[in-house]
Amino acid sequence: MQRWHDVACRYPDVRVSADQTPRCHACGKEPQIAELERSRGPSSSSLSIPPDKRLGDLDLWWPRSVPYVRSSLKPDPESEDAPPVFDSQDDANEQTAEDTIYKSTLGSDEFRLVWLDSAESLDSPLHLNLCDYKLDDCTEYEPVSYTWAGEDGDSTPCKPVYFGPFWDVMLQTKNCWEMLRFVRPWYGNRIVWVDAICINQADIQERNIQVANMSRIYSSGNRVIIYLGPDIAMPLYGKHPRRRRLHEIVDDTITPNFPAPQPTDSSGRRSYVESPKNLKALLGRRYFSRIWVIQELLLSQRAVIRVGDVDFWTDPTTSNYFINLPEWSWERTDAAWVQYISQGAASISTLRNLLLLTSHCRATDPRDRLFGLLSIMPDMSNPSAEGDTSQVEGAGLHADYSLSSQHVYIGLFAHCLLNLGHVNILYHASSNLSRWKACYPTCAPDWTSRTTWRALFDGPELTSEQVEAEIRDIIQEGVRDNRGAESDWYIKPRSSDLVSIIECWGPASTHAATLRPWHKGAHIDASTGALSMNLTHYMTVPGKLKRVGRIGVYQIFAVRKPLATVFILSEYRIDRMVIGDGKDELFILSHPGYYTLPTYILLRRNTDSEDRESYNFLSACPFVQIQTDVSINARGFLHVALKDLQYSVYDILQDLQERLDYPLYVQKGLELTSLEMKGLFAGVETNRQILPLIQVLHSERLNPPGDPDAFVDAYLACVPPEYKTFARGSFLQITFSTSQGGVAETYFKERGKLNGSEARFRYRVRDSGDEWRSTIVSQSKYKQITNSSQSQQWIDICFRIHEVRQALTLYSNVDRIMDTMDVISASTGRTGEDLWSMVTGDPGDECKFICISQAQTYIDLDTKLCDYFGMNGSTFMVSIV
Known part of the structure; x- marks a missing residue:
């Protein structure tokens, strides 16, 4: 934009000369258009977009509804995946020292209108006046819908448009210039709204405000003027167009007249291309592929489109007329969304349908691929509801041209996943695109792909039965190598009846599902863009993958283990991503509902990060199935229930506490009887009371041979102090009175069963001066002692320490408790507690989400299956970078 007058010129007198050049008769100056073209800066129609940043240097905040957190994680500055270097450009937000056209930035309740002066001829210069209005207090006007670039795609500002009394000049694109000439009246003036002119495109603040107001601007105008280009819209100077409804161009009710073919220009090209003669051809023009025109036409109360010498008009009833045209189908056109013209934002009822209908549309500014739809987006908090702009605004989804495309697309991904819960967006992750790795997290989709927009929320359309049938066919047919030899990647069954296909199913455990x-x-992460979410660990991929088949859009991959094979489905070549070094892991993103299958997430552990739960995204996989031989699965299970797989440390500790409260015996088989155990542990009633001794035994199991003194000390700590227990060399001695007859009776009745003979012990009588008497005592002798006249006698029982060890070895409860402690000890690193604290204290909440690595005997799940694949149902938060 430029004021071309002499600096001292205060009262311009601008007149148009015979060669159609404005000239000021007050100062004698005229605009130098050629010089202005040579010196023009960044195009007003193509503002510079802020460059992408390196992951780790981001400052994400848009939209405000997304939960962003900040961390101190920074990438390696020497990383090979450094983002591309962008050429520095002048800040598009900088303006000239004195803006002679736009006096100030518009407020949120304001907008501008163009007063377009009439002219004597088509070649007269375009002269406009800009007036500011309140949205609630404005004159009648007509918004114009057009494209900055014409059908040839030329968006170069090259044509002069003049403003105000000084005829300040601004360069516009050729198509915009042609459009202004078309709408210019041949007498009086006309008031229109034109985005390239009514919005100061160099002022980002104003641009953001006015883009948010566009829905109101287009819906409040008298009618929207659709301009398709000079080869379609015929100027009718001094004449009026014929007027018809839009459907009449389809049923041949009327045939537009077009200008006669024009002679070729200096380059040999015709000035006019061949004009389309029907609506389907019109809908194939570049105009209908631009993202911004969608909201402009849907929000218009009435629209008019000049085709030749006919103005075809539309209103909310237009689509009804097309229903009666048997040969017409919107789906067979290039712009099926036009069927909703003038029907308002709610006419496309779901976000999925909107994205599907507009997936082929384009935008010069990649951010407009989203911004251009915000005014007509259905309620994004509930994709099945009708449109509600307030919901979009409430989510913080507003146009902001200070943001980079990177910022906008990461924010859109986060909003769709975390705010809307559309987990199917993970199927479109761009992890396999190396050109995105430097600037986008691996789980974000490729927003440059039309497929992403068309199928953004679509998930697998297959069923597990279809997948199982295909896998069975693959197993029976086998796979042969290049020489025709049969491959050994799968388990060759003895017969088809011996093949079992296992899949994970069902809801998560109560802990995982609710907490x-x-x-x-x-x-x-606001700095790195990393996604953190709760996932359930399923298995470590046990080796390299081999592609073995295809079903629909999904490829089938397999990896073999002894007696079992894992099948994984993915749209991508994950066999080129999975290395088989034990760092590739399958996680489960479980959905609510008993019969729903989970989504499997294939991740690779990020060894460059200090965070042990940091991963790179490889693929979302709709199905993971395991082929086994029925011989290892004799019970005939066809599923692995997720809730059973998630047998947690918390559950184990709860079972352990229950077992610790069992009485100190189990009368079963060859185990010690209750009386025998009571004879060794006087006064001890439950397993919990011998827990210190079990701890020592467990420590000896982990680090043999152990400390003998520690075993003795633990034993002495188990027996109540009233029994005066102490160690004497390799013997242990328990002292009790005849008034505690139950203990003595236990010893006498059952001791011989262990040793094969009656035991030797000593006894003393309190009234005999602490005289000790040693003898081999039978049960009859014991009765004689206890029935003597003395009121109380003290009896000492002595036995060797190794007898206690022998008894505990035969005691199954001790062995089971120590097995449980083995399982618990493997999880202490994740809970942050030591083993003894977990066994003796109240289990913490984290224990509810850490699961055992194998089924063992606690759940009805095949132990071998878990062992083969390291299946683990622990649920924890992973970070996907």
Whole structure:
């Protein structure tokens, strides 16, 4: 934009000369258009977009509704995946020292209108006046819908448009210039709204405000003027167009007249291309592929489109007329969304349908691919509801041209996943695109792909039965190598009846489903863009993958283990991503509902990060199935229930506490009887009371041979002090009175069963001066002692320490308790507690989400299956970078 007058010129007198050049008769100056073209800065129609940043240097905040957190994680500055270097450009937000056209930035309740002066001829210069209005207090006007670039795609500002009394000049694109000439009246003036002119495109603040107001601007105008280009819209100077409804161009009710073919220009090209003669051809023009025109036409109360010498008009009833045209189908056109013209934002009822209908549309500014739809987006908090702009605004989804495309697309991904819960968006992750790795997290989709927009929320359309049938066919047919030899990647069954296909199914455990669902606490790292969410660990991929088949859009991959094979489905070549070094892991993103299958997430552990739960995203997989031989699965299980797989440390500790409260015996088989155990542990009633001794035995199991003194000390700590227990060399001695006859009777009745003979012990009588008497005592002798006249006698029982060890070895409860402690000890690193604290204290909440690595005997799940694949149902928050 430029004021071309002499600096001292205060009262311009601008007149148009015979060669159509404005000239000021007050100062003698005229605009130098050629010089202005040579010196023009960044195009007003193509503002510079802020460059992408390196992951780790981001400052994400948009939209405000997304849960962002900040961390201190920074990438390696020497990383090979450094983002591309962008050429520095002048800040598009900088303006000239004195803006002679736009006096100030518009407020949120304001907008501008163009007063377009009439002219004597088509070649007269375009002269406009701009007036500011309140949205609630404005004159009648007509918004114009057009494209900055014409059908040839030329968006170069090259044509002069003049403003105000000084005829300040601004360069516009050729198509915009042609459009202004078309709408210019041949007498009087006309008031229109034109985005390239009514919005100061160099002022980002104003641009953001006015883009948010566009829905109101287009819906409040008298009618929207649709301009398709000079080869379609015929100027009718001094004449009026014929007027018809839009459907009449389809049923041949009327045939537009077009200008006669024009002679070729200096380059040999015709000035006019061949004009389309029907609506289907019109809908194939570049105009209908631009993202911004969608909201402009849907929000218009009435629209008019000049085709030749006919103005075809539309209103909310237009689509009804097309129903009666048997040969017409919107789906067979290039712009099926036009069927909703003038029907308002709610006419496309779901976000999925909107994205599907507009998936082929384009935008010069990649951010407009989203911004251009915000005014007509259905309620994004409930994709099945009708449109509600307030919901979009409430989510913080507003146009902001200070943001980079990177910022906008990461924010859109986070909003769709974390706010809307559309987990199917993970099927479109761009992890396999190396060109995105430097600037986008691996789980974000490729927003440059039309497929992403078309199928953004679509998930697998297959069923597990279809997948199982395909896998069975693959197993029976086998796979042969290049030489025709049969491959050994799969288990060759003895017969088809011996093949079992196992899949994970069902809802998560109560702990995981209610206390740690995938979305609870999920967030985006504002610096790195990393996604953190709760996932359930399923298995470590046990080796390299081999592609073995295809079903629909999914490829089938397999990896073999002894007696079992894992099948994984993915749209991508994950066999090129999975290395088989034990760092590739399958997680489960579980959905609510008993019969729903989970989504499997294939991740690779990020060894460059200090965070042990940091991963790179490889693929979302709709199905993971395991082929086994029935011989290892004799019970005939066809599923692995997720809730059973998630047998947690908390559950184990709860079972352990129950077992510790069992009485100190189990009368079963060859185990010690209750009386025998009571004879060794006087006054001890439950397993919990011998827990210190079990701890020592467990420590000896882990680090043999152990400390003998520690075993003795633990034993002495188990027996109540009233029994005066102490160690004497390799013997242990318990002292009790005849008034505690139950203990003595236990010893006498059952001791011989262990040793094969009656035991030797000593006894003393309190009234005999502490005289000790040693003898081999039978049960009859014991009765004689206890029935003597003395009121109380003290009896000492002595036995060797190794007898206690022998008894505990035969005691199954001790062995089971120590097995449980083995399982618990493997999880202490994740809970942050030591083993003894976990066994003796109240289990913490974290224990509810850490699961055992194998089924063992606690749940009805095949132990071998878990062992083969390291199946683990622990639920924890992973960070996907």
